[in-house]
Amino acid sequence: MAKLDPELLHRITRRGVAEIIPEAEFLKRLEEGTPLKLKMGFDPSRPDLHLGHVVGLRKLRQLQDLGHELILIVGDWTAQIGDPSGQSDTRTMLDAAQVRENAETYMRQFFRVVDPEKTRAVYQSEWFGKFTLASVIELTSHFTVNQFLHREDFANRYAEQRPIAITELLYPLLQGYDSVAIEADVEFGGTDQLFNLMVGRELQEKKGQRPQIVFTMPILPGTDGVRRMGKSLGNYIAIEDTPTDMFGKVMSLPDNVIALYFELLTDIPDAEVEEIRQAIETHSTNPMEFKKRLGVELVTWFHSAEDGEAARAEFERVFQQREQPTDVPDFVVTEVTEGFSRFEGNYVVVDLAKFLVSAGLASSRSEAQRLIKQNAVEVNGQKVSPSAGDTGESLGSVATFVSSTRVELDTIVRAGRRRFVRVVRG
RNA sequence: GGAGGGAUGGGAGAGCGGUUAAAUCCAUCAGACUGUAAAUCUGACGCCCGAUGGGCUACGCAGGUUCGAAUCCUGCUCCCUCCA
Structure with a gap:
């Protein structure tokens, strides 16, 4: 692989990036020329993808386009545990058929952003299926409870005397072991994943592997503009939303989050994102115009250019002109x-x-x-x-x-x- | 094994014998405004009824005390914390 175009490099390592640990190492590996194994996990109990996921998927796509390979981990074991979330709902075991079905649903959406040619999906059960109690004990032996309690979420809960399930402590270990199993070079996640990603890095090192690069991205706020986008919060824009819904949901975004959406979800130049941010702050342009543009852009991407224009026209007719919609059941x-x-x-x-x-x-x-x-x-x-x-x-x-x-x-x-x-x- | 705390409407969280279909906040919905399904303001927010009113359900479950219970008592179920 030749030297990278600096502009492209900037896009990859700056735009929509929270932190790359360690960044120098990442740059070095990019230039080594060997295709990197990019790791991304997915929870098969929740196969619905929304724009919050897309932030990360776009990053993966950029790297795939440079020839790197994505390894998608179907978390059929970790799904049973549930990532520590503060309000851990009891997970039910999914049977194999259900997992496969969800995985297919997932992929269908997934490949709207990511390149299927350079993606390989593997199931956690490939390695955890063979695990014995001895392996589990061995795995736990590398860390202390104190280390885990330092994780922000756990620390808070501990301080507030709220419950922390033992299985939750296991979660990072399993996710971390995935990195060992596939010998990941880079793992991606939202900033909230930092701890889990670092466990993977550490575990690899203890197993004599080259530790993975940890690549975190900002969390996309949902349509309420405040909380992270999430299905259970009801503030999400799904990849498979209809053009009308997708456009409409974009129009319902609070103004203060528009620029961020452009930054994380589109390829328009940084300078332009900055202009939008300024324009909204100084009220020099009606923010509605930007939202329309964002809406068209997203609908075009996930559906088609015609759909994008149609959604816009429909919005203008129904909500601005207060006229009747065209497509009424x-x-x-x-x-x-x-x-x-x-x-x-x-x-x-x-x-x-x-x-x-x-x-x-x-x-x-x-x-x-x-x-x-x-x-x-x-x-x-x-x-x-x-x-x-x-x-x-x-x-x-x-x-x-x-x-x-x-x-x-x-x-x-x-x-x-x-x-x-x-x-x-x- | 022992000691304590708790279960309230979509969520958080008050109420601790009547004036409570249940404060408040969030979410949600509607209206106004705005060339935004934004912001802001106002209002609504269990269900049913021939309806400026009336009825029926509802505060973990089952009983009980009382003229009257989300509020008191008893027994369950579940959850959590702490000490062994």
Whole structure:
């Protein structure tokens, strides 16, 4: 491998990087010319990938493009333990078939970013399947409890007298041993993984291997702009989100996190990222414009350029122009639909609250009534307003008013900003 | 083996006999505003009912005391901490 282009090198070692330990060693190995074994682990109990993962995957891709090889570790053993998270939910054992199925789901998403040609997947059971109690004891013998208690998460919990499960202590050891098993050259992870990655490095050294480089990346905040992106936190943008969802979720990002997203998830030049950051800070440009650009960029990447443009156009139409969306699911009304009263020419007469529930626009009648009261429901192109009803009297009685609402067929019923349905006669 | 602490609505966390469908915060939803599904402000946030009201469920589980219990008692189940 020839000398690396300095600009490329900068991109690899600076952009979207938290820390490389030790960096000099990493640079040296890059220039040695031998393909490096890049290690990346994956938890087969959670096969859904979101943009938080993508930050790391992009980095892997950059290195693959230089000819290095990715070894993907399917953590079928560590998944049973659960990475220390503070609120360790009890993991259930996954059977082999389930693991394989999840692994496939995972790969499908994974290869949208990473190069399949330069990826090899291995299962932890290849080596842990042969482990004996003796091997486990041997593995634990390299570390002390004190070392582990220094890990931030453990230290906090210990200080607060909160539980720390023994299996959690085992987790870093298993993950670390993976590095030994595959003789990893570089392991990647978010900054929260630092401890685990370092255990791998240390373990390799104790086993007489060349210790891996530890490569950490910043944690991507979720759509709430505060907590890390995570499925259980409900603040994630999934790789497999539809274009509309993906774009919409980008538009819901708080402004202060936009520049970071550009930095970690796109290839636009550093200088431009900086401009965006400035523009937002000084309010010189409407941040919405940047979010649109980011949205288009991401949708283009995970879907297509057409989808990106379409998502943007749709957003502008529905949320800026407040017009009706193009792609509205049909809701077929029949005589047996809950809330149905009768057909009347081109209209259907319904009890609106019940109708909203059966159309899937509200989860309960109470909620439906709430929406109506809050002026969130639109029928026949008009807001349903309980204060100007055709019953005329009893303004407090929403139910009375809406109990016989005329809804024009083939028109859209809207509840809130995002929920729509087109009413069709069955 | 011993001593203690705890289980409350999506999450965190008050309440410790009635005025509590249960403070507060977060999340969520809606409205206003904004050429943003951002920020901010306002409001809503168990379910059901022919409904400015009414009913039914709900504070780990099962009983009990009481006119009345998330709140007191008993027994379970589960969780945690500390000392051996």
